[in-house]
Amino acid sequence: MASQPQGDTYLSPTVFLTITSLTPRITPTAPAPVICPSHTTPRRLTTKIDLHLVPFVIILYLMAFLDRVNIANARAFGLETDLGLSGTQFNTALTIFFVPYILFEIPSNILLKKISPRIWLSGCCIGFGFITMMQGLVQNYAGILTTRFLLGLFECGMFPGCFYLLGMWYRREEAQKRFSLFFSSTSLAGAFGGLLASGLGSMDYMRGYRGWRWIFLIEGAATVVIGAIFLFTFPGFVEEAKWLRDDERDYIKARLHADQGHSAAERSITLKDVGKVMSDYKVWLGGFMYFGIIVPAYSYAYFSPTIVQSYGYDKIQTQLHSVPPWAVAFVFAMVIATASDWLKHRFLFTVLPICISISGFAILLNVHDNLPVQYAALVLICMGMYSAMPIQVCWFNMNLGGHHRRAVGSAWQIGFGNIGGIIATYSFVGGDFRKGYIICVSFICLSALSCIIYAVSIMAENRKKANQTLPEGMTEQEKAELGDLNPDFKYML
Template sequence: MSIETALTKELKGQEVILEPSCDTGIYCPDVDTSGVDERKLMRRIDWHIVPWLALLYLLNFLDRGNIGNAKLYHMTDDLHISDKQYLVALTVFFFPYSLFEPPSNVALKKLRPSLWLSFIMLIWGIVMTLHGVIQSYAGLIALRFFLGLAEAGLYPGIVFYMSCWYKRTELGTRVGVFFSSATIAGAFSGLLAAAISNMDGVGGKPGWAWIFILEGLFTVVCAVASFWILQDFPDTAKFLSDTERVWVIRRLQADMKFSAGGESFKMKYVWQSLSDWKTWIAMGIYMGFDGPLFAFSLFTPTIISQLGFKATAANLLSVPVYAWACIMTVVIGFLGDRVKTRAYINLGLFGTGLVGYIILITSTNPSLSYFAVYLAASAIYPTIPNSVAWVAGNVEGSYKRSATLGMAIGWGNLNGAVSANVYRAVDKPWYRLGHGIVLAYIAIGWLCSLAFYVLLRRENARRERGERDEVIEGMDNKHADEKNGRFESVYAARVEKGDLWSGFRYSL
């Protein structure tokens, strides 16, 4: 059998038996999975995985951004802090939040998701609750630092965790549904803040303090519940039978996720991520939407309030913006899985953002500016699940993928330290400096998406021409080259090389 024939069959998801003495690569070959109902099982997996993760991320986003709502209810006045000090407090959050993400993802893989994610959630819930009892600027700085440290692992952890359950053509829809909770959090935070502010004076505490206390306590309750509700990886998940576990892992391996059956940690997987050009371009894509995301989520109520609306009205007017973003996020997640060309979607969404922020920079009309906020939301939020699925689907090897996602998301979030400082009080009411910086971020995202597409397409073409073919013992292949490696079987090559294997095809 030639290597071309073997690779073609494996690309179609068929089980390839190279030779009787070779490792076939079939996970648990003695288990018969013919009786598994795919649609029924995938629906059960969805119900066990997606809804609870969406709730956790809703709380993550709500707790991270509610300081913007609290500011409208005189938090800065009561703590006697200036606008510059407030921006510093926002900035402090992002350094531990960004730097802790890559090691947190590796820890998640080595530990159980049900243990690690629940633990960090418990810590940030306690820290969030303590926001409601601070009396000074120093206390605010300390709590924002620890909040960033604790929240760091959730988002990249969930993204990596979901990539270990779903095929590349299924991930976008699930991430879209999961990430839509961020838009719900944006809308819900305004409604919740407006309602909780009516507790002003209860227990001798101002309304803004109760926003932190009540939301923090609810997070603590959900963290404790997560220890029992969260599932682990497919090979150990308790809600699956032995046969169902085998079926899930086999379908993932047929979709180029060869490490689905388990992988031992080796430091070389982290170095593979660091030396891969895809990691660095992915960081640029994430920079393109994460910088705008944090600016948008932290300052939307402030921006709207400067268009002539008071605090409660500004919070309430942010609700339909996030509702629209939620709809767009789910629709684009679904569309990305069906169209299977995520590059064009990314370019279109980033392009919409460019138009929106150009309007915000040039407009002096409140109605037109409010419309541009919708365009901005249409670009920022839907781009995230599409990009997440695109990057995750093009990196194979579970530890390599966890490191790549951790680095990309961490770098993207680090730019929140910049965008948290771009909307200065001296620039109101139109905030042209802030809008201009966000516009630059979106332009970077557009350019990096284009580069990612062009380079992936070029690499696929090289593999089609056989330029990346490895030497496989016992196989005659005129394109095979020692510089691409020598392996005893196709299975050994794909496990060792991951997405660098010549038979791996990148999704565009």
């Protein structure tokens, strides 16, 4: 017999929650009160979760994104010339990364649930760190294709896995700051990657290795060390957290239950679950939201050093000038996330940054002889895209109820969305930047349209649920199986 909490009433400083004893297929009995542990407060406990969870996922994804996009920095230090790449071969090397990355997102989240985040994500971290090192040793086109494919295979679980893990710890109104802080590790990776590349690139020909090889070797080795440490320290789900007392664990589960319903964490995810999730049209809208913004986001990540270099900067100055847009994006993303959590609203905070990015592309399409204005446009593009993306993912993920719907839905959004990464790798071919800008604007408009349709859809669903009555005798277990389709679940706009 399992016990599941059901209410959430705050009487500061003591917080009372209700917990209901459940037996499958039997109507719940009268609720019994559960008191927030007397040795702590809700704020202190949330801070404790932050300290034990957020730094780990930030570092993990920072290393994953750094190892993914450092090929753009390596390109500026002669990778193409040394490997004899010509035509669109560099673009193809970028593209092949996304093949396993897209195909194995959902299987990865299922394995994460089965094996545990600590073992699965840490093991993947060691894997993609080792493959990054191998990129520094390749000698030809076939070698770079092979390592990029394997890199995508090991990295596929990082992003959806970390978002899935975060979503199972926080209530919806407090999640966005944590999601954006985690996601903004991409901005930190972009900024840090530029600074690091400028230093490692200066090691050109040291011990017979070109500068671009040192970028891969040293950054990959650092990732392997971090992954090995995480094998013993990385956090898991609430049910697995040994750093929580039993009464703290009960309180956290009760609080999440009151916000999102019973998570059904005790059962495995089946193919039937996958089919049910994928039959929901809102899940497809979540995929298109992310798909649309991935194209300009990856286009910027992979080709901004090339664009900056076209402004006449040398190799080192190119890397240094790639840092400020990422730094501004990090600060702006956190401002947007804080405002979004404070107002408990997502939609407008998704559309506003998208409009900022569109304005940046509009400047680049019309201004061709003013470097300060063109560089400022790159800042607008970066800060807009990398602020909107975490809002979109958090908004969609936290509107999915239950372990099985969130595991499948989050992996689907990221997996389908990253098809846009393939398009992005061919957006800027040769020196035709204008064509690339037009492609990026088109897809970011698709993302905005998908956000609007999704917002309208969940408002309609909330109105429909408001007029519904719960079936007589419906148990908590039955509600858990429905997830966010449960009539009690209200979507956040």
